[in-house]
Amino acid sequence: MSHYLTTIGLEIHLRLLTKTKAFCGCSNCFGGEPNTFVCPVCLGFPGSLPVLNSQYLRYAIKVALALSSNVSGMMKFDRKNYFYPDLPKNYQISQYDMPLSLGGYVDIISDNKPKRIAITRVHMEEDAGKLVHNKRALSSYVDFNRTGTPLLEIVSEPDISSPEEAYRYLIAIKSIIEYLDVSDCNMEEGSLRCDANISIRPKSQKELGVKVELKNMNSFKGVRDALIYEEKRQAKALSADEPIAQQTRLWNEEKQVSEPMRTKEEAHDYRYFPDPDLPTVSIDATLIEEISSELPEMPEQKKERFIRDCGLSKYDASVLVSDKVMACFFECCIKLYPKPKMIVNWLTGDILKYLNANNIEFNSVKTTPQRLISMFELMDNKTISGKMAKEVLHEMLATGDSADDIVKKKGLLQISDKSVIEKLADDIINENPKVADDYLSGKTNALGFLVGQLMKKSKGRADPQLANSAIKKGLGKKRP
Numbered sequence: 001m002s003h004y005l006t007t008i009g010l011e012i013h014l015r016l017l018t019k020t021k022a023f024c025g026c027s028n029c030f031g032g033e034p035n036t037f038v039c040p041v042c043l044g045f046p047g048s049l050p051v052l053n054s055q056y057l058r059y060a061i062k063v064a065l066a067l068s069s070n071v072s073g074m075m076k077f078d079r080k081n082y083f084y085p086d087l088p089k090n091y092q093i094s095q096y097d098m099p100l101s102l103g104g105y106v107d108i109i110s111d112n113k114p115k116r117i118a119i120t121r122v123h124m125e126e127d128a129g130k131l132v133h134n135k136r137a138l139s140s141y142v143d144f145n146r147t148g149t150p151l152l153e154i155v156s157e158p159d160i161s162s163p164e165e166a167y168r169y170l171i172a173i174k175s176i177i178e179y180l181d182v183s184d185c186n187m188e189e190g191s192l193r194c195d196a197n198i199s200i201r202p203k204s205q206k207e208l209g210v211k212v213e214l215k216n217m218n219s220f221k222g223v224r225d226a227l228i229y230e231e232k233r234q235a236k237a238l239s240a241d242e243p244i245a246q247q248t249r250l251w252n253e254e255k256q257v258s259e260p261m262r263t264k265e266e267a268h269d270y271r272y273f274p275d276p277d278l279p280t281v282s283i284d285a286t287l288i289e290e291i292s293s294e295l296p297e298m299p300e301q302k303k304e305r306f307i308r309d310c311g312l313s314k315y316d317a318s319v320l321v322s323d324k325v326m327a328c329f330f331e332c333c334i335k336l337y338p339k340p341k342m343i344v345n346w347l348t349g350d351i352l353k354y355l356n357a358n359n360i361e362f363n364s365v366k367t368t369p370q371r372l373i374s375m376f377e378l379m380d381n382k383t384i385s386g387k388m389a390k391e392v393l394h395e396m397l398a399t400g401d402s403a404d405d406i407v408k409k410k411g412l413l414q415i416s417d418k419s420v421i422e423k424l425a426d427d428i429i430n431e432n433p434k435v436a437d438d439y440l441s442g443k444t445n446a447l448g449f450l451v452g453q454l455m456k457k458s459k460g461r462a463d464p465q466l467a468n469s470a471i472k473k474g475l476g477k478k479r480p
């Protein structure tokens with residue numbers, strides 16, 4: 001991408017976890033029998049009237065405040081008109097020119113430097129229903145359970161300049177929302193949906209390139225993959241002097257390509273107009289203050305606290321707070337074992353590596369702070385070495401067993417018997433006379449090799465410090 005600049009903007013749709021739907025009393029619940037959480041209001045029966053759910057408004061304000069967005073004193077709802085079988089009213093209640101809030105930002109780390117991504121607006125919008133296609137019977141069914149459930153749309157400014165930044169922005173938004181406990185942010189299940197706009201232009205060009213909209217990404221990784229693909233596709237076209245069509249493209253996860261959507265569906269004219277059934281909503285300062293005082297500690301603040309009180313590096317603190325459950329796990333650990341640096345090293349090192357490799361979210365981790373600390377204690381009292389601890393931890397994460405049980409089951413006890421280790425040391429020295437001579441003639445780094453051999457022979461179970469002194473002692477005996 002060296003000749004081109006990339007410009008990306010994201011639109012995030014977030015499903016809020018209120019008890020009831022946005023404008024009626026139906027349960028905002030998922031996965032029930034189709035068409036069981038419906039009523040005349042969400043089905044759009046003539047004469048029924050929507051009423052704004054106050055919990056929906058509170059949650060929405062909470063999110064806006066956490067994103068430092070300015071909550072409007074006055075907002076209104078508009079009808080976004082279009083026809084689709086999953087939309088019984090033929091319009092969606094949304095917000096057009098008087099949204100919930102304007103402005104705001106999210107801070108991310110890009111290329112090891114802090115970067116601020118500005119937010120354009122946050123607005124409230126109800127969701128549509130769901131079509132269920134039965135390919136065999138060549139028919140489609142509609143499930144209205146999702147119709148009228150509360151969404152929040154978060155629109156970013158086109159401040160994002162790479163797919164990686166887009167990914168980080170999404171992670172940052174997700175972690176903020178998780179701290180607020182207003183949505184489960186699960187992209188695979190559709191609680192968080194994201195559309196992206198991307199354009200590229202030659203570095204020498206001032207005006208933005210042709211904008212392409214990307215839809216249908218089902219995971220955070222999918223968003224990044226789709227943007228990487230699109231960035232390359234557009235660069236290739238520009239290099240070959242081919243024009244880029246302004247269009248909406250769908251990400252095909254299976255084929256890992258973006259494909260143009262039919263242009264017919266692009267030129268939407270939603271004919272927005274104020275919903276006559278819903279009054280303008282005035283949000284007074286006391287309500288904003290009240291909700292603001294209820295905000296929990298947010299990731300940025302937690303990060304600062306970890307740096308200040310636990311002496312963590314900026315990087316470590318950012319990784320920890322990026323996941324609410326991991327940050328909580330860390331806080332439990334330091335209460336039991338006040339060595340934050342050691343805990344963070346294991347958490348962001350071996351534990352995250354294991355979870356990432358096995359595609360496991362931190363909230364499904366099979367071990368507990370207590371169990372991790374028990375493993376540290378086994379290291380402290382020299383029952384196991386640091387190297388063995390890694391093996392034990394792996395087993396703990398795979399099975400959920402305690403470190404004690406694993407050590408017993410696998411016979412992993414550390415050898416701390418001096419005479420056993422000294423015997424091993426003598427064997428190693430005798431097996432490696434050349435290296436021993438090297439050491440005695442002044443090549444001190446030969447020592448490391450011999451200690452390594454001893455550790456290998458003991459299958460990592462020898463106490464490393466004892467191994468070191470035993471080798472030294474053994475070599476001393478050889479000295480003429």
Ligand SMILES: [Zn+2]
Pocket residue numbers: 021024025026037038039040041042043148
């Ligand atoms: Zn309803």
